[in-house]
Amino acid sequence: MHDRESAERPLLGRSLAAAALVCACFAGPSWAGETVSSDAVRQNLYATCFVDDRVGWAVGDLGRIFRTDDATATWNVQSAGVKRPFVAAACVDADNAFIAGQAGQIARTSDAGATWTMLDSGVDRQLLSIAFADARTGIAVGDYGTILRTEDAGATWTRVPVPTETQLPEEYFGIVEPGDIVLYSVQWSSAEHVSIAGEFGVILVSNDGGRTFAPQSSGVDTTLFGIFFADDQRGWAVGMESVLLSTVDGGATWKRERIQTPPGFSLALYDLEVRGNRGWAVGNSGFLLTSDDAGVTWKLVQVPPQMGSYWFREVSLLASGKGFVVGSTGMVLTLDGAGFKANKDEL
């Protein structure tokens, strides 16, 4: 399905020219700086990160950046001066955050989003996930096996290769190289432990702060969209076809959980987090799972039928047991224990 041809290279110049034109004609966003109520946001929200129970960011279509200081009751609309979507977010603290998205764009703020600075990532591939261990060290991953690492708060980024020994399904042998695969998720569980998930059930783990990665055997060859380690040993990965994998041995072995899905629905899980005993996994068509035993067992959350027309792309869970989920057309779920509240009237 993917465009693997390197013949697209001649088109790159044209793409960049077109992109420049788009950026030029999109100058001067008029909406930046407004504060809007949560239910007034209509853009798809692709990623979110929260610093505490009240302060966080979400990013979405048309380059929109949303910051909240009141647990998503209102969003302050921010801008990095571009209209291309951001699809990944990582916040370090209430002032410092990084966002990444289409065409290799990465932006950072160190003043709570009052100003965003575009960084030079050195790539034009779509970035799909970004995570920081501390204010300076972070990793962004994306299309074509892109793994970018920074140690200077994003001033410079270096490429980390996908290990060549990464196993791909047999039918793709000779067609797809490990360096071609799409990497969807990156997460730090400690200053040294970093995990990445991607296409073909690929899981990569680093124990040296992301300088090198080693592949693990997930046991599935479907795409994994999300990965999360509570510590160096206990981890989970989620993906297409309701796949939910877990490990208790640092990824030496992965086990697939059985998820009972409602009839007629072909479901995918996009993201998962576990803090303390509480865990949440989110997916398409209003698909929500929760765990109250530190991710050992998961159960399907009953949602209003109307929620079936929304997808939830990312979850940010906090140590307090509270959390936030973002999704299609501005959807935000506020999580509290095993319960949730939606920001849309119809729900």
Add this chain to the structure above:
Amino acid sequence: MIPQRWIEAYLRFLLTYKRTTIVVVTLMTAFFGFHLTNIKLHTDFFDFYPRQHEYIRFYNEFRRMFGSANIMSVILEVKDGDIYNPETLQKLDRITKYMVETKGVVPTQILSIAHPKVRSFSATGGTISIREIFYPTVPQTQADADRVRFAVYSNRGVRGVFVSNDDKAAVVHTGFWEEALDFRYLRERMNSLVEQEQDDRHEIYITGFPWLYTSVLQYANDLYYVFGATLIALSFLLYSYFRTWTGIWVPIFSGILSSIWGLGIAAALGFNLDPLVLVIPIFLTARALSHSVQSMDRYHEEYHRLRDKDKAIIVSYSHLFAPAIASIVTDGIGLLIVAVAPIPLIQKIAIFASFWVVSIFISVVSLHPIILAYIDPPPDAPHENASPPMSIGAATGIIAVVSAAALGVTFAGLVPGVVSGIAWSLVFAWYWLNYCERIYPWITNIVIQASEGWRRHAMIVLTVAMYLLLPIWGFTLKVGDMTPGAALLFPQHPYNVAYDKLNSKFLGASQLIVVIDTMRPNGIKEAGPLNVMEELADHMEGAKGAGGSITVLEIVKVLASLYRDGDPKWGIVPVNPRDIAELFYFFENAAAAGDLDRFMDSSARYGSVTTLFRDYSHNVIMSAIDRARDFGAEYEGEEVRFRYAGGLFGILAAVNEEVEGSYWISLGMIFGIVYWCLYLTYGTFFCSLILMIPVVLSQLAAEALMVWLSIDLNVNSLPVAAAGAGVGVDYGIYHFSRMVDTYDELGDLDAAVDYATATTGKAIIFTASTMMAGTVFWWFSELKFQAEMGFLLAALMLFNTFGGLVVVPAFVKVLRPSFFIKRHPRHYNAELAARLGLPPRQDL
């Protein structure tokens, strides 16, 4: 002023060549009567469109590309549960197929989740599928229905647009070509659909512009009842006034003759009659009648004075000729001026209505002298009801009790309104026949007193105050439909119920289409224009009343996402032109031909951004288009241009703009013409201005009334409001003419004014009551529009009567125009002066 000798010469000519005149009029009437048999009573949508307006030209250019703006929506609602069950979905499938087979539909513009044009995108086993929502077949089992639910939920642009947000209703949208609409056929066809598919568990609602006018048409038959009731009421009023059969048939004959001419010319010119504006012809018939009454009344008066039929005819009609011509010409030109609105519907009304009014010159002014010459003179003594059965106070008490009882039993639902109405009418008829001769002088006395002594100053203060206060409301009068839903039907009408349903359960029924022109083939498939389109769609979703936007981006994004395992993070417009081209190529190969028609033209030069709105009030339409234009001004350049404004909003905006522009122009011109005619009639600037005071005042009052009653100034009501403006001056004209005549006989201004009121006042009050009778039966129309217009015209006539009878005398008495003061009373009538108790004038 027309020289008196010309008028008398014309009258003598008529009386000399009676037979020739009758033959000519009969031939003309036969000609118009022949054409009348071909009159078409129907609504033509193109009649609403101001063809030269930018938006209408845009609409006509893109109509074949993006479809008709006239969309009918059939909503299927379940009473319990949701639509995702085999029975409901099968019904929806049948309704969709039924619409496909309906005549006049735009084949590519039938959309529902049961129609293959609404697509479901999915990725299974590494393959992207683009299928019907009902794939693989119309649901037969609950499992099939569950699959439909998933397809509806997982495809953006389906829920909210084709399935209600609460899953309890689904809609079938059908576009109709304007030229192919056959309302009678549509009504029968849709009624039979409702009969087939509505049951205990399902309700069907139909709305949308084609259905609005279909619903209006169903009241066309009510016209006959209104005509009938009006005719009876007018005949009764005429009888009560003249107490002779001649008094009935002569004015009714004039009214019918003018109707044949007016409607006949409409038919001869190939005009169709919109049922909505029929309130105007009936109003005009009453107009012809009132001229007739004025002239008959004067003739009776002169006959009793002169005792010579021919002399009485000459004297009465030579006096009435000037005011009659003045009022006919002002009415006729006033109505013709309405044609400045470049909307065919209004122009057609203007032409035939002005001809109708001008025909009064034949039916009344020219024919009456001839008819009166043939028939017997009026009875010697006017009928006086010498012994009424009881005192007027007791009778008034009875009528008050009967009125209250009739209202009570009707509202309590004990007796049908028609029965209590007829019963009340009979009692009222008894009352009126016995006491009207006392009521007329009573009202006339009140009117005279209103301009006597200090009260004349109070009247002037009141007039000035009204001039200052009424515009406070009147100036807020907005063009277009102020009430969401239809201005034409009452809120509880099934059409409005359905319209509310569509707006409350779905994203909105009214569309605004903005077209992005890339000025090159395949331009719309590039990242730049697609991004502009996305930005515009987002911008438009922020407009007041907007429910959502629909663009080709829904398809681009969902395919882009499915290309990458369905991850929403990939559901964005690709940067790489090759990736975009691949998505389009894939869609065009996998989907059926024409599936992209809603979004872009076949060369991919133009792309559309359709925004759905929940109401179409003037403010919502204008602010939405302004919002689009603001965006266009910011983003227009080498890459893209913007074209405005399509969909229902474009059409309504064009109509509203033209209505608004032409309303003020035509009002200004009507006032100008009325003033000019007054000046030509009387040769005085100052008195003509005095006569204009009530005309303008009535217009201000009517506008304030429209605001208070939330009556919309739209394409339908503009000609009615403008017709009222021109017609109202007549009362002042007749009254003023009599003042001049009497002044010539008395040489005393106050006495002349009071005498004019006492004599003409009765006729004016009577005329006003005939005009009221011409509109009152519309008040009970099931059509809100006609009820409102009937009321508005009645109110306009009431204001004008008040102005002509009360305001004009007050101003004349206070300002004492030199037109009177310096005038030499040419026909001093000592006898009349003595009768009125005036000291004899030795100087005359």
